[in-house]
Amino acid sequence: MRVMVFVKATADSEAGVMPSTELLIEMGKFNEELIKAGVMLAGDGLKPTRQAKRVAFDGASRTVIDGPFAETRELVAGYWMWEVKDMDEAVEWVKRCPNPMPGPSEIEIRPLYEMSDFAEIMTPEAEALHGGNAAAMGRADG
Template sequence: MRFMIIVKATKDSEEGVMPTEKLLAEMASYHEELQKAGMLVDASGLQPSAKGWRIRYQGDKRSVVDGPFAETKELIAGYTLIQAESREEAIEWTRRFPNPTIDGAACEIEVRQLFELEDFAPGEAIERFRELDVCFEKRPQDASTL
């Protein structure tokens, strides 16, 4: 089972304020532990929404809307993808996730389970995804596989 740990954006992250050395060290330690446990799939921080855009759909038409985006609570500042044997194991690891705010303020992270190809009914489209050999259900065995 794969899970995405979603770090929500804050006013600081949207203003481009970089994390402190202390926070970076805590995050590095946590991610090193995940890697040693063979659970780390991917992790990254995101640039502020001012450097991003959204694609707005209206039927077949698409339009580009440039950032920044006003509602910080709807934005994400980073993510970590983990591979766990169970929901309980994922909860155990996410409870250890360092407080992602610069000043240790109250905040929350969100955790969502990713779909696996086996969650969908068999069909031609699912087989096409299998042939892409994307990250579905791949669990790193050691640091050299990342």
């Protein structure tokens, strides 16, 4: 199962406060463990939302919204994409993670949809469109 692991933003991360050298080293070692275990597929830190944009959709209308965005606790400061056997394994990995922020912080784990989740509504046309993408990514479930 694939999961997206979100490091939630804090006032410090939104202010652009850089992590300490010690934290960079700790996180680097943790990432090495994830890679050696075959868990980590991708991951990165995100710049503060003052450098971001959102595009709001309403029917055919598109509105561009410049950052920064309010509600810091709802924002994401970084992410990993992991391949784990189940949610319990993902939780165990997160519990081993160094605290990603200087103070209190949260990490959210969300499972990704797989093509098999759409089996009941998949038409031959949709399968042709999406099946090729899954195969190109080396996924056996698409």
